[in-house]
Each structure stands twice: as C-alpha cells, then as structure tokens.
Amino acid sequence: MCGIAGFYGRFEPRQLKEMTHALIHRGPDDAGCETEPSGIGGMLVGLGHRRLSIIDVDGGHQPMWTSDGRTAIVYNGEIYNFRELRTALERLGHVFVTKSDTEVILQGWARWGERVVEHLEGMFAFGIWDKPRQAWFLARDRFGIKPLYYCRPSSDSLAFASEVRALLPLLGGARVQPAAVGEYLLYGWTSSEETIFRGIRQLRPAHTMVWRPGRPSEAVRYWHLERRHERWGDREWAEVVRNGLDRAVESHLVADVPVGITLSGGLDSSAVLASMARSLPAERIRAFTIGWGLPDDEVPFARRAAGHLGVTALERLVPPADMARDFARCVWHLEEPIAHPMMLTTLALARFVRESLKVVLVGEGSDELFAGYPQDRLLAPPWTWGSRGLVRRGFLAVSYVMPRAKTVARLLAPGMRDQAFLEAAERQFDFYFEDGPLAEGALRFELERELVHQQLARIDKLMMAHSVEARVPFLDRAFAEMAFAIPFALKIRGGEQKHVLRQAMESRLPMEIARRPKTGKLGTQALLPTLLGMVRHGVLRHLVEPRAIAARGWFDPAAVDRYLAAADHPWIRHHPVEGRRRAKFAFGLAVLEQWARLFLDGQDLPEGTQA
Numbered sequence: 001m002c003g004i005a006g007f008y009g010r011f012e013p014r015q016l017k018e019m020t021h022a023l024i025h026r027g028p029d030d031a032g033c034e035t036e037p038s039g040i041g042g043m044l045v046g047l048g049h050r051r052l053s054i055i056d057v058d059g060g061h062q063p064m065w066t067s068d069g070r071t072a073i074v075y076n077g078e079i080y081n082f083r084e085l086r087t088a089l090e091r092l093g094h095v096f097v098t099k100s101d102t103e104v105i106l107q108g109w110a111r112w113g114e115r116v117v118e119h120l121e122g123m124f125a126f127g128i129w130d131k132p133r134q135a136w137f138l139a140r141d142r143f144g145i146k147p148l149y150y151c152r153p154s155s156d157s158l159a160f161a162s163e164v165r166a167l168l169p170l171l172g173g174a175r176v177q178p179a180a181v182g183e184y185l186l187y188g189w190t191s192s193e194e195t196i197f198r199g200i201r202q203l204r205p206a207h208t209m210v211w212r213p214g215r216p217s218e219a220v221r222y223w224h225l226e227r228r229h230e231r232w233g234d235r236e237w238a239e240v241v242r243n244g245l246d247r248a249v250e251s252h253l254v255a256d257v258p259v260g261i262t263l264s265g266g267l268d269s270s271a272v273l274a275s276m277a278r279s280l281p282a283e284r285i286r287a288f289t290i291g292w293g294l295p296d297d298e299v300p301f302a303r304r305a306a307g308h309l310g311v312t313a314l315e316r317l318v319p320p321a322d323m324a325r326d327f328a329r330c331v332w333h334l335e336e337p338i339a340h341p342m343m344l345t346t347l348a349l350a351r352f353v354r355e356s357l358k359v360v361l362v363g364e365g366s367d368e369l370f371a372g373y374p375q376d377r378l379l380a381p382p383w384t385w386g387s388r389g390l391v392r393r394g395f396l397a398v399s400y401v402m403p404r405a406k407t408v409a410r411l412l413a414p415g416m417r418d419q420a421f422l423e424a425a426e427r428q429f430d431f432y433f434e435d436g437p438l439a440e441g442a443l444r445f446e447l448e449r450e451l452v453h454q455q456l457a458r459i460d461k462l463m464m465a466h467s468v469e470a471r472v473p474f475l476d477r478a479f480a481e482m483a484f485a486i487p488f489a490l491k492i493r494g495g496e497q498k499h500v501l502r503q504a505m506e507s508r509l510p511m512e513i514a515r516r517p518k519t520g521k522l523g524t525q526a527l528l529p530t531l532l533g534m535v536r537h538g539v540l541r542h543l544v545e546p547r548a549i550a551a552r553g554w555f556d557p558a559a560v561d562r563y564l565a566a567a568d569h570p571w572i573r574h575h576p577v578e579g580r581r582r583a584k585f586a587f588g589l590a591v592l593e594q595w596a597r598l599f600l601d602g603q604d605l606p607e608g609t610q611a
Helices: 013-021 082-091 102-121 178-187 234-251 267-279 298-311 320-324 327-334 344-356 364-372 372-378 386-398 404-413 419-429 436-466 475-483 499-505 522-537 546-552 557-568 578-600
Strands: 001-007 030-037 045-050 073-081 122-132 133-139 149-151 157-161 199-204 207-212 261-262 285-291 314-317 357-362 469-471
Touching: 001 013, 001 073, 001 122, 013 030, 013 045, 045 073, 045 122, 073 102, 073 261, 082 102, 082 475, 102 133, 102 207, 102 261, 133 157, 149 285, 157 320, 178 344, 178 404, 178 419, 178 578, 234 267, 234 475, 234 499, 261 344, 267 364, 267 499, 285 298, 285 344, 285 475, 298 314, 314 344, 320 344, 320 522, 327 344, 327 436, 364 436, 364 475, 372 386, 372 436, 404 419, 404 557, 436 469, 522 557, 522 578, 546 557, 546 578, 557 578
Parallel strands: 261 285, 261 357, 285 314, 357 469
Antiparallel strands: 001 045, 001 157, 030 045, 073 122, 122 133, 133 207, 149 157, 149 199
C-alpha cells in the first residue's frame, strides 16, 4: 500500500518531489523520486512513490525498473496471487531480483503487455512507463478499491497520482466543477469520471488507459462482473459461500507484517473474522472496535463475536462530540465531499489501528453483494408485486440523498441551476434498470457506483490518513463473481436480508449475530440524529447558517433554510425515509461547505488538528 505519482511534460524535478511529499501519509516507510528527459522536445518523465512496507519490506523500493532500463513502474496496492504468478513467470524464463509483488507486475508486463491486469488478483492502481513507446500505461483494480486520478495541465502533458492533492498545484490550485455540486446534493457523492475538481478525472474501476503525447487516449474496460447461472440448493449455496469466504480471507492475509481486522459487531465483519480465525491462531488476531456510547452502539455485539471466536478484542469509546473535532480533518483527507456519517468513525478507527498495526481486513462489499441496504428490500416481495417502473423509482429514491433532480434545482442559486445536467445526472443510472432482472441491475448499480464513490473512497482515504492498509476480502474477484451469481431469492427471503450469508455463518457465529434482524446500517442510523443536532444546533451550525450559505453563492439561502428547518418537524424527524434524507442532506451540506473552505478558500485546518 502506497502513494504514487507520475508525469510527462514540461515539468520540473521539484514538482515531482512536491507531488510525492503530498502523499507522505500513504507511505511513511520509504520514498522514491526519479526524473529523466524523455528525449522529445525537452519533455520530462517523472515517477514518484511513497511506500508503506507490507510485502518484501527490504526489497520492494520504487520506482522499480526492468534490468534493461526500458520499463519502470510505480504501484499502489497488494497482489494476493503474486507468488503463484512469480512461479509461472520463472517457469517461462523470467529472473527475479526481489520478493515483491511490484516486480511480478513489471515482469508480467514484459510477458503479457496490457493484458497483465487480467492475471492480477488483488487491489491495485499503477503506472508503467514504457520508454521505447514513450507511453504511460495506467491501470486500476476491478472494483476500484485503490484510487487513481489524472489531469492534463496542457495538451501535450499528463500527470497522475493516488490523491487529488498531489495534482492541484499543477493546475494552479483547486477550482470547483459547478455541475458536480448539484450531482453531489442528489446522491451524497459524485459518480462520474469527472470529479468535483475542475480538470481532474479519475480512471474508472476495471479500466486501463494508454497515454502517448500527441495521440488520443481512451480508457478501456478489461473486466465485467458477469452473471453466472448455477443450479444449487439453499444448503449447497451456503456451503459455497462459507468455503469461498475462507479462501478469499486466506488470500488476503498474505503479508510480511501482522494483519488485524476492524470489527463492528455486524454480520459482515464478524463473518470475515470467523474465516480469519480458521487461517490464523485466534490468539494472534487483533480485532479493533470503535464505540460512540449511543443506544444503538454495536460494541456489545463485536465483543460477543470476538469472545465466541477466542480473539483479542480491542475497544475504544469515541463519543460523537469527540468525533466532531475530526470533522474538518475528515473532509481534508476525503478530498471529494462524501455525505457519509461513518466518515468520523472511520478516521477514529484508523488512528486506533495504527497504534499497533498497519494492515486490517474490513467487511465492505457484503451489502452490495448480498442485498443488505434498506432500498434492497424493495426488490423482493411484496414490493415487486407492483409495476417494474414503480419499484425502480422507489429504489432510486431511497438510494439518493434528495428525492428528485427538481428538488435539488429549487435549492440552487440561478447561476448553478443547470436543470438539463441535473436531469441527466438523475437518469445516468437508467441503463442499470433497462433490461434483465431488476434486482441484478440494482445490485450492479450499488457495486459499480455507490460502493466505489462512497464506501471504498471513504475507507481508502481515511485509513491511509493514518498509514493503514485496509483489505476487502468480500471483493475478492472469485468470491464476488460467485456471490453475484446467487439467486436473489436467497439473498432476501421472508423479509430477511443477506439470508444465504446468515445461513452460511450460523454454525460459526452466535445466533444473535448470525440471525440478528437488520433494520438498516445500525451505526449510520444511530449517528444520524446526533449529527443532525450538531449541524442544526451544535458545533457544525456555522457551516450551514444562512449567512454562510449566502456568502458561498451556490444556493438559495431561504430555500435551504426552509428545507433544513423541516428536519425538526416531528413527522419528518421520525419518518423512516424523510428523516434519514433530511439528516443526510444537512450533514452533506456541512461537508460541502467545509470542503469549499479548505480547498477553494485555502483555509487552514482548525487549531488542534493535523493534516
């Protein structure tokens, strides 16, 4: 796990050093920074790297070059099948000088070229400089676990990095993409290849791109999550899930340093822990749990799961008021605004983990594969007895922060009110629901959009803020392909969500965890009322008061104030959809204003916090 940076163009060596230094939190263990003339018109090639040493601690320095000096790589991630690939390449005559997975990618490129990504199992983002072709090859893993941003400061230049902050100086600072503001209010995140930063794009998951000066470049998709058709019964599927998760977790334990786990007490992380305990002695496993002292706190369930499996449980209580002190710092590290209440918990958890470890497994990806979100209930009877169009509209309405694009438009200032763009943003997910089974399209939407731009972005940025590598075994390719193939009737049965996963885990976990009724993400639901209070009447109030909204100039202050005030109405506050929506909107608005102050206005982080 690392931070990478690279460029081609009329740059200076100091700019690469500045880019690499901006990523120091992603890799405090080692640094590499190399530039050389491209040989064409005074252009400079740069490769920068910050390393968090996990595999081949002593021998994995980057940038890494082939022995003939023709090709180099800067790489971020972990390749879990690198030992098998190394053996295969050695049989084909390749000679290795390190024990790192980085060299496996580099040697694989020499053998397979651009198709090297098809051989890699893991999470990754990398750039390969091909000197003879004068070309950059960029690649991102199948699910987008690792980020990769790029920009074009001029028509004949390219720069890329693991985080936006490394690219902003090359563009003269941050500028907002106005259309993205409305899209953010609609979803709570921005969903396209474009980011909220004007001029900065991201390579999409499961895509590669070849860039050569003076030639058009286009991202190419190298993998799709295909729907397989298997004819197994309930118990057979449960066994397949159980064994598949064991294999995925075992592969994700590959490391030359200890690996722990973040444990919420929910089914997902508890299932990962149960598989982990089958590969490692229980006494060697450390499970990290954050509590916030609210009635719906899941700490007792985490304690129960750890105790049942004989695992060392490490707990820390961080009240919401303490987490609020991290608010600006969370927004700073997220870079792109995300209206997700759990961001405060994630940063506190990363800080806790880093006191003793730098690698943990996490449970993300399960909700998307096994239909664990509130809106997924609408994809099963009795809701599906209605029309397909009604179910689709209901699913998207619950998924969004705002109900419709026209609602967003009413809150925006006239100069920001691009109705056509907002309606297009609202419709951009239509193709997921046009053909085929509705449930399959809905879960694919969650996997390819919401998971990437909300969950994985939050986990990567905030864990790496404290130099912690988070691994996601539910998104192991083989496991995800298997889970996606499970009939939807086994994912939600009799109103029980994640039915087949619960069935798979009932022999390994206490019944109060394996079969605990799920009424939504308890951690998020528990925090929302508290965070709403902070935004409406507490420490975050200054970010959404009418004076601040008016000064920003993006919104109609009176319309926003009316919409926020409605959140205090008893009927709305206790409504299962509207209450959640208004609270998320209020929190998201505070995130957006804090983002603008940090990145657009250039404000420093509040005293007592550190970037």
